[in-house]
Amino acid sequence: MVFQTYTEFLGEELFKPYPELGLGGALVMEMVYKYEISAEASALKYRDYVGYGINLACRLQGLARKSELIxxxxxxxxxxxxxxxxxxxALVEEAKRLKGVFEEDKHPLYFYAGVNPANTFGL
Incomplete structure (x- = not known):
């Protein structure tokens, strides 16, 4: 099966127990693991982009403290x-040393601080 969209991919059995977490949250909470996602991503039409996204999330998240989400x-x-x-x-230097991450993804680093109450996504 080739998934056509990211949301179709997230509907897979792997993610169903954690619908409120999404991919990034599931990785951070260690509810799903990189190797599981890679296995699921092998059926994606654009798996190279998904693979880079997974690596990016995992490598950048390694720079954050335990209670932070990049x-x-x-x-x-x-x-x-x-x-x-x-x-x-010090954080910028650590980010620069990351392998397999494009320069534009290394700086600046954005950390989650909450949900914007004025957002138009209904979060």
């Missing part, structure tokens, strides 16, 4: 969530 710039730009941009020199 989100990407595109998600931050939707304005559905409030974010904090962290650019401490």
């Amino acid at each position: 989100i990407n710039k595109n998600l931050a730009n939707l304005n559905a969530l409030t974010t904090v941009i962290k650019d401490a020199p």
Whole structure:
């Protein structure tokens, strides 16, 4: 089976027990694991992009403290969530050393701070 959309992919058995978490939350909460997602992603039409997204999420999340969640710039730009941009020199240096992550994804780093009450997504 080849999944045509990301939401179709998230409807797979792997994610059904955690609908409120989404992919990033499920990774952070360790409800699903990278290797499980990679196995599911092998049936995706655009699996290279999904594979990069998984690596990006896992590698960047390794820079955060236990109670923090890093989100990407595109998600931050939707304005559905409030974010904090962290650019401490030590954190930026750590991000620069990450392998397999594009430069534009390493800086700045966006951290989840809550849901924007004025968002148009109904969150």
